[in-house]
Amino acid sequence: MEQSKLQQLVEQISLQFFGKPFKHQAVFNSRLRTTGGRYLLHSHNIELNPKYYEAFGEEELIAIIKHELCHYHLHLEGKGYRHRDNDFRTLLKQVGAPRFCKPLPTEMKKSSSIHIYICTVCGIQYKRRKRINTDRYVCGRCQGRLKKLK
Numbered sequence: 072m073e074q075s076k077l078q079q080l081v082e083q084i085s086l087q088f089f090g091k092p093f094k095h096q097a098v099f100n101s102r103l104r105t106t107g108g109r110y111l112l113h114s115h116n117i118e119l120n121p122k123y124y125e126a127f128g129e130e131e132l133i134a135i136i137k138h139e140l141c142h143y144h145l146h147l148e149g150k151g152y153r154h155r156d157n158d159f160r161t162l163l164k165q166v167g168a169p170r171f172c173k174p175l176p177t178e179m180k181k182s183s184s185i186h187i188y189i190c191t192v193c194g195i196q197y198k199r200r201k202r203i204n205t206d207r208y209v210c211g212r213c214q215g216r217l218k219k220l221k
Contacts, residue, residue, distance in 0.1 A: 072124060072132075074098065081117065084136050088166040089144050097136070099124075107135040107172035110142035110152075117143060126175055137168035187221040196220075 072080075078097050085093035100118040103109065108119040117139045124132045141162045145152035151159055154170070163170055188197045188205065192215025205217045 081136055085140050091144055108139045110139045122175055134169050135172055137166050141168055188217045189220050190215045191218050
């Protein structure tokens with residue numbers, strides 16, 4: 072999708088769902104990694120992640136645009152524009168925008184193995200993603216020796 076088409080789409084969605092014009096810029100930012108888009112408070116511009124458009128298509132992009140436009144319009148009106156504010160949550164429901172976007176398939180973490188250690192004295196279990204050196208570390212509760220179970 073080209074820059075001009077993206078700008079046109081954002082302006083159209085703003086008028087259709089919010090009844091207010093979008094007077095700033097909407098751009099793709101390929102450096103965004105963990106978010107679908109962001110609203111910039113100082114410039115009032117909206118940046119969108121092109122990876123979401125490539126992975127999920129225009130439907131998910133429209134949902135992200137609605138979400139960012141909620142931030143945009145509430146901030147300009149001086150209302151609560153943050154995720155935790157009631158104004159933001161009610162506007163999300165009114166326009167049918169998601170609170171969070173889907174995770175990208177490439178960014179989803181692979182299930183890492185879980186290492187389970189047990190204290191030989193008190194029996195407490197510790198679950199860790201990273202292996203620990205049982206010669207160096209002891210139980211946090213009773214200072215007993217740790218033994219690897221799994």
